[in-house]
Amino acid sequence: xxxxxxxxxxxxxxxxxxxxxxxxxxxxxxxxxxxxxxxxxxxxxxxxxxxxxxxxxxxxxxxxxxxxxxxxxxxxxxxxxxxxxxxxxxxxxxxxxxxxxxxxxxxxxxxxxxxxxxxxxxxxxxxxxxxxxxxxxxxxxxxxxxxxxxxxxxxxxxxxxx
Numbered sequence: 444x445x446x447x448x449x450x451x452x453x454x455x456x457x458x459x460x461x462x463x464x465x466x467x468x469x470x471x472x473x474x475x476x477x478x479x480x481x482x483x484x485x486x487x488x489x490x491x492x493x494x495x496x497x498x499x500x501x502x503x504x505x506x507x508x509x510x511x512x513x514x515x516x517x518x519x520x521x522x523x524x525x526x527x528x529x530x531x532x533x534x535x536x537x538x539x540x541x542x543x544x545x546x547x548x549x550x551x552x553x554x555x556x557x558x559x560x561x562x563x564x565x566x567x568x569x570x571x572x573x574x575x576x577x578x579x580x581x582x583x584x585x586x587x588x589x590x591x592x593x594x595x596x597x598x599x600x601x602x603x604x605x
Contacts, residue, residue, distance in 0.1 A: 444520075452546045453479070456523070457494040465520035467510045470503040475524040478549035495523070515540035524549075 450456040469475075480488035495501070501523060504510040511529040514522040515538025522530070530542045 446543065449543050450545065453491055453495065456545060457491060457498050460498055462520060463498065463500045464502070466499045466501040466523055467504050467514060467519040467521070468501040468523045469505070469507050469510050469525065471505060472507070472524045475549050478547075482547045482549075511540065512538065514538075 450459060476492065479492060482488065483491055502519060504513070504522075507524075507526050508529050510519075510522045511525050511533045513519055514525070514530070515533035515536075517539060525542075527542050530540050533540050
């Protein structure tokens with residue numbers, strides 16, 4: 444597919460009748476569904492998802508990694524609600540897959556695993572921390588939004604973003 448042929452919104456996506464049966468969707472992705480409902484409102488968001496399902500008759504998968512691998516292998520044309528990092532890992536391994544963003548882009552917190560004994564905690568001026576689930580979860584906002592993990596240093600080059 445050429446980039447110019449790709450839908451730019453979920454509404455456009457729901458009109459792609461020729462893609463029926465060629466689209467995969469992860470049936471366990473409640474974060475994606477919640478983001479759609481929050482953006483469009485409950486009634487319109489649910490209606491949009493119903494139109495996508497009715498038009499595209501997506502194959503429901505169980506797990507984002509399996510869906511990315513199957514899309515990269517050509518089993519599906521598109522994986523609707525996949526994670527960018529998984530698609531890119533499949534691409535780096537030689538799979539025929541790429542990503543593009545639909546408007547609106549749905550975002551949610553990802554988790555990072557850190558070995559509590561890792562020596563990297565004090566490098567690059569980062570303060571040593573206690574890495575426990577309790578500390579991590581208490582630093583996140585309680586209802587949506589975004590919180591910086593650290594502030595930008597004034598000594599960083601202007602081209603560097605954080």
